[in-house]
Amino acid sequence: MPxxxxxxxxxxxxxxxxxxxxxxxCGDGAGDTDLSAQQLSWKDCPAPSPAQGGGNAPSPxxxxxxxxxxxxxxxxxxxxxxxxxxxxxxxRAKASGDKSRRIGSLVFNFGGPGGSGVKTLPAFGDxxxxxxxxxxxxxxxxxxxxxxxxxxxxxxxxLDAYFQQDxxxxxxxxxxxxxxxxxxxxxxxxxxxxxxLPHVRTTDAARDMDLMRQVLGDxxxxxxxxxxxxxxxxxxxxxxxxxxxxxxxxAVVDPTQTPEQGSLGQAKGxxxxxxxxxxxxxxKTEDCPVGDTPQDVKDRIARLLEDLxxxxxxxxxxxxxxxxxxxxxxxxxxxxxxxxxxxxEGLEQAYDGDGRILLLLSDSLNGxxxxxxxxxxxxxxxxxxxxxxxxxYDTGYVQEKxxxxxxxxxxxxxYLAWGLIxxxxxxxxxAADHPDVSAPGSAxxxxxxxxxxxxxxxxxxxxxxxxLGPGVGVELTYQxxxxxAYESRNKCVQGAVNGYLLDGKVPATGxxxx
Numbered sequence: 001m002p003x004x005x006x007x008x009x010x011x012x013x014x015x016x017x018x019x020x021x022x023x024x025x026c027g028d029g030a031g032d033t034d035l036s037a038q039q040l041s042w043k044d045c046p047a048p049s050p051a052q053g054g055g056n057a058p059s060p061x062x063x064x065x066x067x068x069x070x071x072x073x074x075x076x077x078x079x080x081x082x083x084x085x086x087x088x089x090x091x092r093a094k095a096s097g098d099k100s101r102r103i104g105s106l107v108f109n110f111g112g113p114g115g116s117g118v119k120t121l122p123a124f125g126d127x128x129x130x131x132x133x134x135x136x137x138x139x140x141x142x143x144x145x146x147x148x149x150x151x152x153x154x155x156x157x158x159l160d161a162y163f164q165q166d167x168x169x170x171x172x173x174x175x176x177x178x179x180x181x182x183x184x185x186x187x188x189x190x191x192x193x194x195x196x197l198p199h200v201r202t203t204d205a206a207r208d209m210d211l212m213r214q215v216l217g218d219x220x221x222x223x224x225x226x227x228x229x230x231x232x233x234x235x236x237x238x239x240x241x242x243x244x245x246x247x248x249x250x251a252v253v254d255p256t257q258t259p260e261q262g263s264l265g266q267a268k269g270x271x272x273x274x275x276x277x278x279x280x281x282x283x284k285t286e287d288c289p290v291g292d293t294p295q296d297v298k299d300r301i302a303r304l305l306e307d308l309x310x311x312x313x314x315x316x317x318x319x320x321x322x323x324x325x326x327x328x329x330x331x332x333x334x335x336x337x338x339x340x341x342x343x344x345e346g347l348e349q350a351y352d353g354d355g356r357i358l359l360l361l362s363d364s365l366n367g368x369x370x371x372x373x374x375x376x377x378x379x380x381x382x383x384x385x386x387x388x389x390x391x392x393y394d395t396g397y398v399q400e401k402x403x404x405x406x407x408x409x410x411x412x413x414x415y416l417a418w419g420l421i422x423x424x425x426x427x428x429x430x431a432a433d434h435p436d437v438s439a440p441g442s443a444x445x446x447x448x449x450x451x452x453x454x455x456x457x458x459x460x461x462x463x464x465x466x467x468l469g470p471g472v473g474v475e476l477t478y479q480x481x482x483x484x485a486y487e488s489r490n491k492c493v494q495g496a497v498n499g500y501l502l503d504g505k506v507p508a509t510g511x512x513x514x
Contacts, residue, residue: 035081036214038073045069045091048119052146053367053375058122061093062129067122068092072215074143074208076199086196088208089147090140091118093125097133104218104245106135106501107209109142111227111251113202114380116146127487130498135222142232143208144193144200145380151196153189153379156372160319163366166309167324168414175395178418183425189383190427197428200380201387202435206236210243220245220443222501226484227251227456233445234437234464237472241442246501250448251484254460255437255467259389259423260401263416264408265457270416271409273334273454274298276481281344290347301330302411304350313355316363321355327415329361334454336482386423390430393420437467444506446497447473450488452481474506479514 045067047057058067072088075081095102106128110120117139128137141148154162162181169175190197209232213221222245225233230249237244254265278297281288291297305323312320321329333343339361346357367375398417405413423430439445445468449461458477465473478485478493485493492513499505 035073035075035085035211038215040070040072040090040215042068042070042092045118045122048116049147050373051150051152051376052116052119052141053377054369054371054373055119058091061096061125063096065094065096067125068094069118071147072140072208072212074211076196078199078204078207086143086149086199087147088140088143088212089118090138090212091121092139093121093132093137095132095134095136096129101134102136103134103502104136104220104222105138105213105216106131106222106224107212108137108139108224109226109229109232110139111225111229112145112377112381113142113228113232113384114145114377115228116141116375116377118146124487127489130494131224131501134502136216138212138216140208140212142200142205142380142384144196144383145376149196150376151189151193151200151379151383152376153185153192153382156374158188159366159368159374159378160372163325163328163362163368164319164322165324166322168309168327168418170309179395179421179424182421185382186425186427189379193379193383194427197383197387200384201431202232202235202384203239203431205232206239209236210240213243218245221247223247224501225249226486228253230447230456230464231255231435231437234439234468235435237439237442237445237468238435238437241439244439244442244445246443246504247445248448248486248497248501249445249461249464250486250497251453251456252447252449252461252464253456254463255435256463257460258391258433259385260391260393260420263420264405265459266455267405267409267412267416269454269457270331270334270412272457273452273481274301274330274411276452277334277340277343280340288344290344290351298411300351301347304347305411313350313353315355315359319359321350321359321362324415325362326350326355326358327412328365329358331412331415331454332361332365337452337480338482382422382426383428386426386430387428388431388435389423390433392424392426392430394424395421437464438469439472440469442468442472444474444500445472446476446500446507448476448478448485448493448497450478450480450482450485452479453483455483474509475511476507477510477512479512485513 048055070090073085076084076086118141121139144151169178231253278294308323312322315321333339367377405417449458451458465475496507
């Protein structure tokens, strides 16, 4: 299923790839050591690990400064702060401007849950050059992610089989197979990562961020959260409202929703994005190669997916483009308007009997690199979500709710509804129906919603503002397409965000950028 809040930056990294520090791990007890007094050992960054997504070591910044990496030691169990520790992988680019004007560190979380900030920040560091004039740019792999004691479930071969399965079962036999695949995946997570699974909740990551703030030497946490990073930022603001500095939430998760409500919201968001894609393709002066009208575009996609259910297309040998892989590839392409051209090319190719492009798009959604290695974004994403959210759904409940999902999106409804059973047999109980982000006493938080966002629908921004409480959330609307707003490079959005982070200028609530 589409990851609930894949960050646009991480998606761009994955698609671009497709078309040494040891792993930080649980360690000995902290004893009487005050972890807030630890000194970080910053060194040149190694190449990303397979769990981070692989690839090359980050290139120096345009001014020649290197990216530096370090490991923060944090309690494995925050209820036992002097017990075992876990290593949190960090990355930074030191501020480029006059030292006398340096504000502090600006901590990024790019979303997921399960995305590696250590890999993502260098890939898009140039986009934050203006912010670097007054901040050290900092990101991290949250616990259970990348190099921070990664949750490991199935191996690469098993994951290939997992993502090739039919994720929209049509009858009792297919439903039983789907449930078995999910159960096997969850059992593998428990077998391979039993020690860390109870300690990857968003509340744990928020406490790690406050320790990070102290170790970095900042009185306040200055923060830029994208996608799931907005949920993490909201939880931080709830736990530590007086420690919030200048904070921006972009591509905002609705903190009031259960997983069922969130999946329904995503079905609506992805359907809206597909409608916008179809309208855009058929409204241009040249002919749209995948349909004559918006409805024709969507009808042809529906027929393709129906055919793939019984007859997959050749993909990337020996793997095939299945119905579920094609749905995932289409969803991936809708994360950014920049990818709509690849969706068009992938559909054209599929209509000619070749599933390669759509399968590669699906691979990037699932964290698979060209060499067949998977990052741990899928394993970490399930682990964090299942530890955070209390509801557990079974096949009977999903079948009961299926008409509502199908009415919301004929294309994505089944796909997202069946994803609800991911946590059914999870070994760790969920914490709550939804996160608490109420933050009385916090500094203003700029909350940016995009009207065309498929993964974190626009309505979530207003819900976040309400949940943060009076005088905290400041809503800004971007009338655009894709997941997130700042990375669209819209001058109005970037001007408002930069104005707040750099100069403390809070835009008027209700500001609209187009």
